[in-house]
Amino acid sequence: MTTTTQAPSTGATANADPASDVRSRLIDHWFPCSSVDAAVGTPAGSGRSEKALFTWFASRPIAQARAAVLTTLLPDRDDLHADVRLAVEAGSSVALGRLREAIAEEYPSGRPVVLDIFSGRGIIPLEAARLGATAVGTDLSPVATLGGRLLADYPLRDWSTEAAVPFASGAEPEDRLFSDDEPRLLRDVRAVLAEVNKRVAKAVAPYYPTDSRGKVPWAYLWAVSIPCDQCRRRFPLIGGMRLQFPSGREGDYGQSLELVIDGDRWRPQVVDGDPAQQPTFSAAAGRKGKSARCPFPSCGHVHTLDTVKAKGFGGQYEDELLAVGEENEGVGKTFRAPTADEITAAKSVDLAQLDSFGPFTAVPDEAIPPGNQDTIRASGYGYRTYGALMNDRQALLFTETVRAIRGIRTDLLAARLTTDYADALTAYAAANMQRRLRRSTRGAKLAAFGGNASRKGTWVQVHDIFADESKVSFQFDYLEAGPGTGPGTWDSVSDSGLQALKKVIQGSDAGRPGRFRRASAIALPFRDGSVDAVVTDPPYYNMIDYADASDLFHVWLKRCLFDVFPDLFDVPGLQDKTDEIIVKRGNAPGEHRTRDFYEQMLSRAFGEARRVLRVDGHLVVVFGHSDPDAWRRLLGALHDAGFVVTSSWPSRTETASTGVASIKVTVAIGCRVAAVNRPVATAAQVDREVAERVKTAVREWDRDGLALNDQLMAAYGPAMEVFGRYAKILKPDGSQAELDRYLTLARTAVRDATALKLDELPLETFDAPTRFAVFWQRLFARSDVPKGEARFQAQADNLRLEDLRGALLTESKSGYKLRLDAPSAVNDKSSTFEVVRAMAAAWDQGATEGVAAVVAESDRQPTDAHLWAVVGEILAQLPPSDTVAKALTAVQRNAGTIANLAHHVATELAASERDDQLTLPFTTKES
Numbered sequence: 039m040t041t042t043t044q045a046p047s048t049g050a051t052a053n054a055d056p057a058s059d060v061r062s063r064l065i066d067h068w069f070p071c072s073s074v075d076a077a078v079g080t081p082a083g084s085g086r087s088e089k090a091l092f093t094w095f096a097s098r099p100i101a102q103a104r105a106a107v108l109t110t111l112l113p114d115r116d117d118l119h120a121d122v123r124l125a126v127e128a129g130s131s132v133a134l135g136r137l138r139e140a141i142a143e144e145y146p147s148g149r150p151v152v153l154d155i156f157s158g159r160g161i162i163p164l165e166a167a168r169l170g171a172t173a174v175g176t177d178l179s180p181v182a183t184l185g186g187r188l189l190a191d192y193p194l195r196d197w198s199t200e201a202a203v204p205f206a207s208g209a210e211p212e213d214r215l216f217s218d219d220e221p222r223l224l225r226d227v228r229a230v231l232a233e234v235n236k237r238v239a240k241a242v243a244p245y246y247p248t249d250s251r252g253k254v255p256w257a258y259l260w261a262v263s264i265p266c267d268q269c270r271r272r273f274p275l276i277g278g279m280r281l282q283f284p285s286g287r288e289g290d291y292g293q294s295l296e297l298v299i300d301g302d303r304w305r306p307q308v309v310d311g312d313p314a315q316q317p318t319f320s321a322a323a324g325r326k327g328k329s330a331r332c333p334f335p336s337c338g339h340v341h342t343l344d345t346v347k348a349k350g351f352g353g354q355y356e357d358e359l360l361a362v363g364e365e366n367e368g369v370g371k372t373f374r375a376p377t378a379d380e381i382t383a384a385k386s387v388d389l390a391q392l393d394s395f396g397p398f399t400a401v402p403d404e405a406i407p408p409g410n411q412d413t414i415r416a417s418g419y420g421y422r423t424y425g426a427l428m429n430d431r432q433a434l435l436f437t438e439t440v441r442a443i444r445g446i447r448t449d450l451l452a453a454r455l456t457t458d459y460a461d462a463l464t465a466y467a468a469a470n471m472q473r474r475l476r477r478s479t480r481g482a483k484l485a486a487f488g489g490n491a492s493r494k495g496t497w498v499q500v501h502d503i504f505a506d507e508s509k510v511s512f513q514f515d516y517l518e519a520g521p522g523t524g525p526g527t528w529d530s531v532s533d534s535g536l537q538a539l540k541k542v543i544q545g546s547d548a549g550r551p552g553r554f555r556r557a558s559a560i561a562l563p564f565r566d567g568s569v570d571a572v573v574t575d576p577p578y579y580n581m582i583d584y585a586d587a588s589d590l591f592h593v594w595l596k597r598c599l600f601d602v603f604p605d606l607f608d609v610p611g612l613q614d615k616t617d618e619i620i621v622k623r624g625n626a627p628g629e630h631r632t633r634d635f636y637e638q639m640l641s642r643a644f645g646e647a648r649r650v651l652r653v654d655g656h657l658v659v660v661f662g663h664s665d666p667d668a669w670r671r672l673l674g675a676l677h678d679a680g681f682v683v684t685s686s687w688p689s690r691t692e693t694a695s696t697g698v699a700s701i702k703v704t705v706a707i708g709c710r711v712a713a714v715n716r717p718v719a720t721a722a723q724v725d726r727e728v729a730e731r732v733k734t735a736v737r738e739w740d741r742d743g744l745a746l747n748d749q750l751m752a753a754y755g756p757a758m759e760v761f762g763r764y765a766k767i768l769k770p771d772g773s774q775a776e777l778d779r780y781l782t783l784a785r786t787a788v789r790d791a792t793a794l795k796l797d798e799l800p801l802e803t804f805d806a807p808t809r810f811a812v813f814w815q816r817l818f819a820r821s822d823v824p825k826g827e828a829r830f831q832a833q834a835d836n837l838r839l840e841d842l843r844g845a846l847l848t849e850s851k852s853g854y855k856l857r858l859d860a861p862s863a864v865n866d867k868s869s870t871f872e873v874v875r876a877m878a879a880a881w882d883q884g885a886t887e888g889v890a891a892v893v894a895e896s897d898r899q900p901t902d903a904h905l906w907a908v909v910g911e912i913l914a915q916l917p918p919s920d921t922v923a924k925a926l927t928a929v930q931r932n933a934g935t936i937a938n939l940a941h942h943v944a945t946e947l948a949a950s951e952r953d954d955q956l957t958l959p960f961t962t963k964e965s
Contacts, residue, residue: 061654065109065708068119069687071744071752073126077101078689082129085161087541090534092185092469093476093591094159095508095582098575098660098704101126102689106706107165110571110658111141111150129545138170138548149550150570155559155647156619160186162573162660163552167194168545173552174569176562178617180606181472181588181595183556188469190552192462193543197222203463204453205233205446221543224536227466230446231532234467237442238528239521242435246520247383249364256371256524257363257500258384259295259484260429261515263356264349266332268339271302274358275330275346275514277320279313281361281373283488283496292496293373295361297333304333306360308373319346319514350420357429359384360515363498365524371498387430392437395444395597397610401425401433402593404612409626413586415512416480424593427479427510432518436471436478439528440598443467447602461602468598470528470535472591476502477519477526479590481511500526508587556606558617559643564650572647575660579636579668580621585613619643637671644679648711655711657681662704667826673758674777681709682762686755688748705751716765721775724760724767728780731756732787747817749788750830757784786834789813799907806835807869808908811846814856815915822852846871858912858922866897873898874908878925886932890939900937906930 077083078099085100105126112118118140124133141150152166157175159182166173167190175186203226239254246254259281261274276295284292294313297304319330322340330341349355359381361373376384392400402425411418416427425433443464450460481503488496500517503510519526557563577584589612596607615631619639622631647657661672676683685708735756739749757780761767767775789809790801801809814823814831823831825839828847832839839847839854845861846869847854860879861872868876873896880888890900898905909926916923929936 062114063110063656063708064112064114064118064122065106065656065658065687065706066684066710067114068742069109069685069706070105070119070123070126071687071689071748072742073123074099074101074105074689077127083127087538087545088161088164088189089159090538091542092159092188093473093504094182094185095504095584095587096578097159097161098662099689100161100165102660102704102706103161103575104129104165105689106573106658106660107152107162107169107171107571108137109706110573110656110708111144111152111166111169111171112137113140113144115140131548134169135548141169141171145570151568152571152573153562153564153569153647153650154574155562155572155643156574156576157186157554158182158575160188160190160552160554162575163554164190164542164546166573167552168549170548170550172550174564175552175554176557176559177554178556178558179585179588179592179613180556180603180609181591181613182584183554183606184465184469184595184599184603186552186554187462188465189542190546191554192465192551193223193539194546194549194551195223195462197226197459197462200226200456200459201454203229203455204449205229220540223462224540224543226463227539228532228536230450230463230467231470231528231536233446234439234442234470235521235528235532237445238435238438241438241442242521245383245387245431245434246522247377247379249362253365254520254522255362255364256520256522256527257484258359258376258518258520259361259363259373259515260518261358261360262480263358264330264341264346264354266334266337266339267341267345269332269334269337271332271334271337272356273297273304273318273330273333274306274360275319276317276360277328277513277515278317278484279315280486281308281484282371282486282498284311285370285488285496295373299334302334306375308361308375347419352420355420363517363524365522371524384431387434389430389433389437392434395440396600398597398600399425400437400597402597404589404593406589407586407612407626409624409629410583410586412509412624413583414510414590416510419512421480421512424590427481427590429480429518432478435521436475436594439471439474440594443471443598464602465599466535466539468595470531471598472595473535474519474526474528474531475591475594476504477531479503479510480516481513482517482519482526483511483513483515484517498525504587508582508584510587510590559619560617560639560646562646562650566649567652569650569655570652571656571658572651573658573660574647576640576643576672577618577620577636578662579671580623583620583623585615585618586622589613633667633671637675640672641675641678644675644681648680651711653711657709659707659709660704661707669754670778670781673754673781676707676709677758677762677777680712682712683755683758684708684710685759686752688751690748705754708755712762716763718766718768719764721767721769721779724764724775724780725783727760728757728783729787729790731760732784733791736788736791746788750785750817753784753788754781757781757787782830782833785830789834799903804904804908805869806837807842807846808871808904810835810837810842811856811869811871812908812911814846815912818856819915820855820858822850822855824853828854845869864892864896868896870898870902870904870908873905874912874926875922877909877929878922881925881929882921885928886935886939889929889932889936890942893936893940900940906933 078101083099083101088100089097108122108125121133121136124130125137149170149172151172153174154162155176157163157177160175163173163175163186173190177183248254261276263272263274265272279295281293281295284290291311294309294311296307296309296315298307318333319328321328328343330346332339359376362376362380363371363373366372389401394400403423405423406414406417421427447460447464450463477500483501484498485501486498500519505511523529592613600607618631619636620631621633621636622629687706689704732753736749739752744752761780769775829839832842843849846857848857858875860876864873864876876892877889880892893900909930913923913926
């Protein structure tokens, strides 16, 4: 039976007119953009600790989440700005305390209810919970919902009255990470993780022999082998022979892998120095695409990538142990060839003998859905199930980890811990297993660092399988982290997780636990008008396949937690993707998650947000994407759901330490419920209102120091606020004006309102390509700009990107860049910007005479104010050391001489043209 959650009343009436009962919030008029920008690169503002606790995708920095929640809940008062900046930039506990009091005063009838309908790992609810609000998070993914509980629920609870856990801490006193007065939850999670490690190591000991010193190696290098199509001998697919770089220490030459050929067999060998052999699986010199080369000298047959893939689908792959990684005191990590005993032990695993977990097989047998080659890369090579993403020994290790965690929960309950606390400790152990999955499977490659000229250090580690955002990588040679101590092992992952948990607890001492439940955003389990604010970070269009990428976690977590959290994991198969609001990448057959589906479902989700919001409530959407189509669909969904956008505040989040910087700017978009009975307006009227509103906002943004390129995104807010005032906006032909019109108009208004230092000449008197180029340079200088942003810029001047390519812009894989080199030619139809570029190039070739010739050829007057204004503008934007700046500086200094010469050249050209015309009547028909 579905239950509903009713939030405490704040005195608003659900039937009141929104237009007369909306309290203004900070976000409607102000946002600490510069503070967020400054904070995202710091440990406190990046949210490193919060993200390290649980693996999820595309999380925005904690500083942006904090700013969004604070400005949504706080009243629009200038005296709060300083404390908000302190809270965002430094996490000041004093400032946060004062802001909590201000929020409490704003909601005298009870704590405000803040809902995130796409809560993910729970970053936004965590910040709301820390402020004392009633924080609620919902997400369609059970994996994400668990992450929210671990981050923003359990760390904020009081567990001090719980019975003692029946395990030792697992650490010697000198190795303790924390003091004796550490929080109860932290101490007990550490004890549970240590107990899991101990039990798993014992269970898998027969399959991981100790080395000559009695220690378990920390890592094992494997490769998949295939039979050669020509000689039929099996050989491993190795993409790189380097094991580690030389450190620069005397006698340390680094290590490499070699294949020793002995008749019809091969064996691995570890040697000192740089690689002497070529990889067996690589791209041939000068050719694209990898191929597999048989290493036997008498053969050398080359197999195409398609052939290699076909062998996988034909079940011809086998896993081969190539090298063993050891930790040597005083030397560090080194590699050696595996012993015969190690090879035998590794291949002796029999997964068929493992007991199941309730209704689920021991090793995940859930099939990877078709069409997932882009997200689950191994599925494109013949691996059909999630369990097959590991070799047998890796699967055994994780199976025994599940078994140990489940056994420990039984022991915790027997020790009279409450069910809630036993479940919480079990969940943290399962999350540690999930985080370890990031450095397991066939996508966990050996990462060797160093080898540069300074040789300041070299090291090796296990690479993250999500190195490419949310795509589960795959390669034929991969590294297995064993049950020992080292990068990627349980011990290593536990240490980083405990440090993260400690910081989360320390930063949440004044908050109250958040509430998390699995729910679809289009069917929220809450009553009408029961939420004060919805602050959310929706799925970013086609950037991430959240459910498909996290199914790897889901299949293991449900084996561990199916009866611990039955609301999340007691389900057959994979995660339900019916209501997942994304645009699915790849070519999955019958895929329903299309662009139209995304827009329709997002609109329905915002409609649900409107239903549960109080009449004076606010919706804030944090969104980032480089594709203008994604923006159109998002803003269209908000409009269709009955919201008016009141503000948009950009933050530059690319400096956050996330490991991936796929989004450079994210925007906090403030919204309110649209008023009833909105009037109809003409497009001409709304065009004027939007332009005036944006230009007024630009003056305010200039005073606040908001960067010009950020103002372009911020302009969507006031433009959409005007757009949302009207039920219909009619064009002269009677059709309705589209949202796109006002996105473009907003950017144009910013440009028109910005002083471009063009000698006070009216901007409209410059030709469109010059306006475009000058503004582009002001925004981006010589940086590469994504195609979507470039197209947006062109639309502001009613230009087509295709017409600008070559003439004003160069295109590469990185995007578009403004041309400052010489155009191929100039004439009377050339833009002023092109003429100035030609003048700069001509100075280097012919000094004043060359420049004068360009001015004359372009049919410009030597004293053309527009020409010299653009010269001055380009100089203002370039560093003095730039070659174009040096040339134009010289041109500017010699303007008088150039003008005289240009007049002389123009006179000669005119005379020459007259002479040509005089000879025309005397030409013959034959000529």
